[in-house]
Amino acid sequence: MAAPQSFLWTRRIVLTLLAGFVLLPVYVMVSSSLKPLQDVSGKFQWIPGDLTIQPYFDIWDTVPLAKYFVNSLIVAGAATALSVTIAVFSAYAVSRYTFRGKRAFTVTVLSTQMFPGILFLLPLFLIFVNIGNSTGLALYGSRGGLILTYLTFSLPFSIWMLIGYFDSIPKDLDEAALVDGCGPIRALFRVVVPAAVPGIVAVSVYAFMTAWGEVLFASVMTNDATRTLAVGLQGYATQNDVYWNQVMAASLVVSVPVVAGFLLLQRYLVAGLTAGAVK
Amino acid sequence: MTAVTTDPKVDKPDGVRSTGTGDARRRLPRIPDRIRQGGLPYLLLLPAVLLELLIHIIPMIIGIVMSFRQLTQFFINNWGGAPWSGLDNYRIAVDFDAPIGEALLHSFLVTCVFTFFAVGLAWLFGITAAIMLQESFRGRGFLRAVFLVPYALPVYAAVITWAFMFQRDNGLVNHVLHDQLGLTDQPSFWLIGDNSIYALIIVSVWKGWPFAFLMLMAGLQNIPRELYEAASIDGAGIWQQIRRITLPSLRPVNQVLVLVLFLWTFNDFNTPYVLFGKSAPESADLISIHIYQSSFVTWNFGSGSAMSVLLLLFLLVVTAVYLFFTSRGRKGADA
Numbered sequence: 001m002a003a004p005q006s007f008l009w010t011r012r013i014v015l016t017l018l019a020g021f022v023l024l025p026v027y028v029m030v031s032s033s034l035k036p037l038q039d040v041s042g043k044f045q046w047i048p049g050d051l052t053i054q055p056y057f058d059i060w061d062t063v064p065l066a067k068y069f070v071n072s073l074i075v076a077g078a079a080t081a082l083s084v085t086i087a088v089f090s091a092y093a094v095s096r097y098t099f100r101g102k103r104a105f106t107v108t109v110l111s112t113q114m115f116p117g118i119l120f121l122l123p124l125f126l127i128f129v130n131i132g133n134s135t136g137l138a139l140y141g142s143r144g145g146l147i148l149t150y151l152t153f154s155l156p157f158s159i160w161m162l163i164g165y166f167d168s169i170p171k172d173l174d175e176a177a178l179v180d181g182c183g184p185i186r187a188l189f190r191v192v193v194p195a196a197v198p199g200i201v202a203v204s205v206y207a208f209m210t211a212w213g214e215v216l217f218a219s220v221m222t223n224d225a226t227r228t229l230a231v232g233l234q235g236y237a238t239q240n241d242v243y244w245n246q247v248m249a250a251s252l253v254v255s256v257p258v259v260a261g262f263l264l265l266q267r268y269l270v271a272g273l274t275a276g277a278v279k
Numbered sequence: 280m281t282a283v284t285t286d287p288k289v290d291k292p293d294g295v296r297s298t299g300t301g302d303a304r305r306r307l308p309r310i311p312d313r314i315r316q317g318g319l320p321y322l323l324l325l326p327a328v329l330l331e332l333l334i335h336i337i338p339m340i341i342g343i344v345m346s347f348r349q350l351t352q353f354f355i356n357n358w359g360g361a362p363w364s365g366l367d368n369y370r371i372a373v374d375f376d377a378p379i380g381e382a383l384l385h386s387f388l389v390t391c392v393f394t395f396f397a398v399g400l401a402w403l404f405g406i407t408a409a410i411m412l413q414e415s416f417r418g419r420g421f422l423r424a425v426f427l428v429p430y431a432l433p434v435y436a437a438v439i440t441w442a443f444m445f446q447r448d449n450g451l452v453n454h455v456l457h458d459q460l461g462l463t464d465q466p467s468f469w470l471i472g473d474n475s476i477y478a479l480i481i482v483s484v485w486k487g488w489p490f491a492f493l494m495l496m497a498g499l500q501n502i503p504r505e506l507y508e509a510a511s512i513d514g515a516g517i518w519q520q521i522r523r524i525t526l527p528s529l530r531p532v533n534q535v536l537v538l539v540l541f542l543w544t545f546n547d548f549n550t551p552y553v554l555f556g557k558s559a560p561e562s563a564d565l566i567s568i569h570i571y572q573s574s575f576v577t578w579n580f581g582s583g584s585a586m587s588v589l590l591l592l593f594l595l596v597v598t599a600v601y602l603f604f605t606s607r608g609r610k611g612a613d614a
Binding site for chain 2: 018121133
């Protein structure tokens with residue numbers, strides 16, 4: 001299809017503007033992270049005067065960034081692994097079997113996905129505090145407690161996406177395996193899971209990214225020892241000064257792993273969405 | 280598990296679901312579903328159901344119970360001991376002449392305006408970019424990756440950068456508007472006062488539009504190429520094809536997308552919290568921040584719970600109405 005000049009010019013202009021809008025903060029993040037403190041504290045400069053990589057060394061001392069990094073990794077990783085594993089089993093049941101209560105289950109999962117996090121924050125906070133008081137089990141402030149709260153958004157999403165994805169895999173595939181004498185669980189792991197790899201990757205990427213960026217639960221449910229990056233990054237602002245160059249350097253450092261991983265896996269995400277959510 | 284399938288009971292010919300074609304094995308009599316599966320689906324669902332109970336159902340019930348109590352910081356360690364207050368929390372929340380109700384109504388209206396613009400612009404940017412990147416050309420893959428960057432960046436890292444750009448004295452925005460273009464008499468405040476709502480909308484659109492782009496890009500891949508080829512043979516130009524084929528074909532995707540964007544944007548906590556902190560400026564006081572503040576800053580959990588329940592009811596009604604109209608529209612289109 002030969003596109004007319006009017007379309008080509010519109011496309012060039014629109015895409016340039018959008019790319020500029022998207023990349024503006026990225027440029028600010030990178031360039032400001034390389035400026036000395038006095039430069040980021042003064043008027044904004046498009047072109048940095050003095051370049052320094054000192055902020056990249058300082059970020060680890062100003063706040064315990066490495067500890068927050070490890071906390072975020074554990075919490076986001078565990079929440080992802082847990083929700084995707086559980087979602088695989090329940091999505092298989094919903095996609096392949098008819099049983100009483102199936103509709104109630106899917107409706108519950110779908111509707112809890114739309115509820116605001118703030119709705120669960122208050123009760124979970126009270127439950128954790130009260131369990132701690134009566135049994136000594138430290139859920140409030142612990143990584144385990146935070147992982148549990150992260151399931152409030154990652155579990156329903158994972159189940160919902162995987163039901164859609166499993167539905168798009170022909171039932172003949174695993175029925176053939178069942179007829180061949182595979183048990184249902186073996187059919188799931190030998191046939192359905194391998195066929196659903198793009199969907200499972202897409203869901204994992206999404207769950208991990210959401211947990212990595214989560215602020216609400218992290219700001220209420222953590223203490224000094226379990227603080228995640230989301231809360232920890234606020235530590236670069238002191239009473240007198242904000243170390244903007246360090247804030248930008250730390251933001252870049254915590255972003256690079258997820259952005260790189262995401263861009264590598266984005267093809268899967270589009271494939272997963274195409275089969276799971278859009279159809 | 281295999282023992283179940285060899286159970287003599289199930290060897291009765293079923294025939295209802297037998298598939299006519301395929302190799303010999305596939306023509307074997309089918310096993311009635313209910314006997315073959317037994318309790319297996321329930322076993323598979325068990326972990327999910329237990330967790331749903333623990334993280335959603337029980338907290339929701341407790342949240343509703345709390346909304347009928349006078350739950351302040353003195354009762355955090357023993358919330359069951361908080362005195363009943365009946366409908367008081369609700370009455371106070373919807374008394375729009377008194378300060379608490381007035382603030383809640385204001386925050387609700389701000390959230391509506393914010394959601395309207397943030398969702399509208401995110402959708403507009405997303406659909407534009409998706410259509411522009413539908414055909415392959417040099418640099419398409421690169422641009423696709425670039426456009427997904429805001430989606431991949433952790434919220435707090437991205438929003439902190441925007442907060443830096445909106446600083447009054449050392450931010451990029453004032454540097455451009457005031458120093459370079461001379462559009463304003465003096466550097467403006469962006470994170471306090473009336474301008475805050477603009478700052479919030481810009482950041483939210485920046486963060487949210489790539490998701491619309493991603494969904495719509497996936498939706499575009501499901502449109503058969505033949506439709507475009509046929510249209511182009513019939514003499515339809517590219518603009519006509521977009522209007523007559525692309526947009527109508529995306530309708531089912533749009534229905535889901537707009538609902539999801541609406542719910543996320545209306546409930547968004549992360550963006551305003553990182554941009555403004557624990558208490559947002561009045562012009563950008565979103566409902567989730569407002570509830571957070573009533574609960575964890577002024578320590579009135581009962582009132583916060585009542586507001587949460589009201590928010591939930593509102594979202595349920597809007598979603599139900601939306602689903603009713605969009606599914607009716609779809610049925611009409613099919614007929």
